Amino acid sequence: MLLIPCPQCGPREETEFSYGGEAxxxxxxxxxxxxxxxxxDYLFMRRNPRGLLQELWCHSAGCRxxxxxxxxxxxxxxxxxxx
Amino acid sequence: MYKYSIFxxxxxxxxxxxxxxxxxxNPEPKAAYDVVxxxxxxxxxxxxxxxGKEHGIRNVAVLERGWLGxxxxxxxxxxxxxxxxxxxxxxxxxxxxQLWENLSQDLNFNVMFSKRGVLNLGHSLQDMRDLARRVNAxxxxxxxxxxxxxxxxxxxxxxxxxxxxxxYPVLGASLQRNAGTGRHDAIAWGYARAxxxxxxxxxxHCEVTGIRRNNGQVTGVDTSRGFIKTRKVALAVAxxxxxxxxxxxxxxxxxxxxxxxxxxxxxxxxxNCVVMSNAVHAYISQTNKGELLMGAGIDSYNGYSQRxxxxxxxxxxxxxxxxxxxxxxMRMNRQWxxxxxxxxDACPIIGKTPVAxxxxxxxxxxxxFKSTPGSGWVYAYTIANDRxxxxxxxxxxxxxxxxxxxxEHGAAAVAH
Numbered sequence: 001m002l003l004i005p006c007p008q009c010g011p012r013e014e015t016e017f018s019y020g021g022e023a024x025x026x027x028x029x030x031x032x033x034x035x036x037x038x039x040x041d042y043l044f045m046r047r048n049p050r051g052l053l054q055e056l057w058c059h060s061a062g063c064r065x066x067x068x069x070x071x072x073x074x075x076x077x078x079x080x081x082x083x
Numbered sequence: 084m085y086k087y088s089i090f091x092x093x094x095x096x097x098x099x100x101x102x103x104x105x106x107x108x109n110p111e112p113k114a115a116y117d118v119v120x121x122x123x124x125x126x127x128x129x130x131x132x133x134x135g136k137e138h139g140i141r142n143v144a145v146l147e148r149g150w151l152g153x154x155x156x157x158x159x160x161x162x163x164x165x166x167x168x169x170x171x172x173x174x175x176x177x178x179x180x181q182l183w184e185n186l187s188q189d190l191n192f193n194v195m196f197s198k199r200g201v202l203n204l205g206h207s208l209q210d211m212r213d214l215a216r217r218v219n220a221x222x223x224x225x226x227x228x229x230x231x232x233x234x235x236x237x238x239x240x241x242x243x244x245x246x247x248x249x250x251y252p253v254l255g256a257s258l259q260r261n262a263g264t265g266r267h268d269a270i271a272w273g274y275a276r277a278x279x280x281x282x283x284x285x286x287x288h289c290e291v292t293g294i295r296r297n298n299g300q301v302t303g304v305d306t307s308r309g310f311i312k313t314r315k316v317a318l319a320v321a322x323x324x325x326x327x328x329x330x331x332x333x334x335x336x337x338x339x340x341x342x343x344x345x346x347x348x349x350x351x352x353x354x355n356c357v358v359m360s361n362a363v364h365a366y367i368s369q370t371n372k373g374e375l376l377m378g379a380g381i382d383s384y385n386g387y388s389q390r391x392x393x394x395x396x397x398x399x400x401x402x403x404x405x406x407x408x409x410x411x412x413m414r415m416n417r418q419w420x421x422x423x424x425x426x427x428d429a430c431p432i433i434g435k436t437p438v439a440x441x442x443x444x445x446x447x448x449x450x451x452f453k454s455t456p457g458s459g460w461v462y463a464y465t466i467a468n469d470r471x472x473x474x475x476x477x478x479x480x481x482x483x484x485x486x487x488x489x490x491e492h493g494a495a496a497v498a499h
Contacts, residue, residue: 001392001393001394002384002392014392014394015394018383019383019384021338021385022385036484036485036486037484039484040336040483040484041334043483044336044427044483045334045335045336045483046325046334046335046336046337046338047325047329047334048325048326048335048337048338048339048385049325049326049329050323050325050326050339050387053385055384055385071384073339073384073385073386073387073388074386074387074388075388076386076388076390
């Protein structure tokens, strides 16, 4: 089980959180001007790296805050919390 | 190929089993191949076998970073079934199930396919409606499928707790009688041996580090054992597909997650079929060795660690114990996790990519084992003819742009 650093509540057990996946995916400013491929890229395509991943978590059974951390998907080590 | 039979067993018995020939060669990689398959799990080896058998393409290499079947092929829950909801997936998985039927004879290797039946339990009125819908869809597609009441379930699996006084009472189930289990190691070894007999070079401990391209056409792969020239590269690397496809600049809609399973100490035969439950998130069968083989759901986060959280297993075990109180004192022997590549619509991607000569077969998520023969069969066709077979046409990468997704979250039997 991961020990996840919530910026508000400090390190808490993984079962208190829900996962939001890859962070930093911006919603397109003009969705109607996108091609189908560009829209598919925004909706579905993900980096899914073996290594460092900037990802979203929500402290859903705690303070309900969304935040970003950097985690190594191979070692499961959490390297940085960016708040 | 050295034929296995009662006579070869006797002959080798008289020689104290010291003269068995190696099951496959251990060749050095050649400078060039017609097709290079990346990944020596079940899917990659099956693809190599059917390339030789069905399409006469024998100048093929299978590159494996570790050892044969050392990934999820050797660490799964062995379930074989085809009772999916939509026509496209039913046809694909049923093709695989039909190949399973004669696979032992075809490969001259006992893959221990056992049609012991697969039960999918329903625990609520909505579950039962969904099951009825799926059974009807299955029957329209010519599958063996039936709907059982709680009493019929009890009759089929007497040790199952069908009492109404539990958190998730069993209201009924769907049953596919000609589904069951196979032997996971045997799939890797049987296909490897048969592919090797077709002349396929199986190269273990050979990691692909780059995919070379020229004008959008694959020209070869860089590996830990040197450059190999080829115009066709076929990925069969499951959880690592995003990483490998990334080497050719392709983005995929996959998320790799840990998926855990575990086995108990061996006991006498007590469970005669496979029992799965979507709602309580657990599935169980008994292996030929007598162990109870159980699976959980995926861990929520992306991970390549081949380890998962104990709370996931705890959830699955509490469900198993409620369904089978008789197992409450069992001790668990081993637990492990594999890396599964989950697709947004819980269906695989099998086909071509924007890079000419690069093929992908991925996104099987939690259900790759059952489909190994069918997956290899359609993948070999796709590679040999440079176009998909009608069975895998709908499972293209383009479906994420066209929107023609095949939503199998319900029939994937364990929620993703």
